Amino acid sequence: MARYAAIAGTGSYVPETVLTNFDLEKMVDTTDEWIRKRTGIVERRISDGDMATSDLAVRAARQAIKTAEVDPLDVDMIIVGTVTPDTLFPATGCYVQQGIGAKNASAFDLSAACAGFIYGLDLADGMIKSGRYDTILVIGGEVFSNILDWTDRSTCVLFGDGAGAAVLRGTDEPTGIIASYIGSDGDNADIDLLGVPAGGSRLPPSHETIDKKLHSIKMSGREVFKLGVRIMPESAQRVLEQSGLTIDDIDLLIPHQANLRIIEAVGERLGIPREKVYVNVDRYGNTSAATVIIALDEAIREGRAKQGDNILLVTFGAGLTWGSTLLKL
Ligand code: UT7
DSSP states (O other): OOOEEOOOOOOOOOOOOSEEEHHHHSSOOOOHHHHHHHHOOEEEEOOOTTHHHHHHHHHHHHHHHHHTTOOOOGOOEEEESSSSSSSSOOOOHHHHHHHTTTTTEEEEEEEEEHHHHHHHHHHHHHHHHHTTTTTTEEEEEGGGGOOOOOHHHHTTTBOOOOEEEEEEEHHHESOEEEEEEEEEEGGGTTTTTTOSSSSSSSOOOOOOHHHHOOOOOOOOHHHHHHHHHHHHHHHHHHHHHHTTTOGGGEEEEOOSSOOHHHHHHHHHHHOGGGGGGGHHHHHHOGGGGHHHHHHHHHHHHSSSOOTTOOOEEEEETTTTTEEEEEEEO
16 A cells, blocks of 8 residues: 655744844845845844754754654654754754654754755655655754854845754555655756855865855855746646646645745746745745745644645755655645
8 A cells, every 4th residue: 555654743943033134234234125125035033142953953843743743752763954953963863863852763964955854855755655664753954144154245134044843654645745856966066156165074174264254155146046946946847747736736835935036936937826825034034944844834833734735845955956845734
């Protein structure tokens, strides 16, 4: 009998500290008007002092586990999509395991930038379908504020911190992940396009890397914009084809929340009405791997995503990496 990976519960957490566009006006040469017009972002959340990615992820995970009514000891695997791990190693997944008391799980991190959560869903889907695992916690979590150059107006206004989590459970019912697709393009693994140059084995930390601010995110915004607008609709189309559904069957589209103009362009290219497109980039900015799962969790809690609905998640990020998931809630 075919196995499916159902979404048993979701959770999310964003830090309490709000950084508005007006706050940023005092930090760099920017304006609230520019940021709103070019990105749709009004404010974002910033992690307080010593809070790392696992601290946000644990809070989101606890909520997801509670909603799913799952005992942490029944979690078989923890996958954390992140490019801002607490430490290079141990994995952030292991800190989350400790934080939620999931003693029987295997835990690891998945590096696929903004596509990290969708990659995690794809992996979990395969693991559950194979019959080897039954209950998998997939998390997208980031503390981007710690890898931003707060003097670079072209990047520091765009990102925020947050985490989201989903518990996936095996079922014989045709529900949960209906179709899934992930892709990448190493020809665009270009540090100038989007990435953090230093801190890895290529360019280990030194006084020079710190002086040159090479531990912060670098991005060619305009190029990334064009790639996102092209790749996301193509990726979404792949899962629609896989599932035999059309865009008219979709109740809610949750695109990666990087920029309102990208979100609108993706919606238009897919031909879905605006009211079926979920947007929270205005409140959180781009939380990288966390955007789509924070949005899904909010949509469920607000009643915008209901049981039986077809939800289309689509994302895109550095690597390049991208992916789409078609869910039946
Ligand atoms: O998660 C995936 C990764 N990220 C993305 O998907 C982001 C993709 N890119 C974008 O969202 C947009 O390209 C940005 C929001 C980053 C930039 O918008 P844009 O319309 O592409 O602007 P631009 O980079 O072409 O810059 C236009 C002008 C420039 O000035 P000049 O050269 O025209 O005089 C910039 O220097 O805007 C200037 N600028 C700013 N001005 C005020 C850049 N950043 C700012 C700023 N405030 N924060």
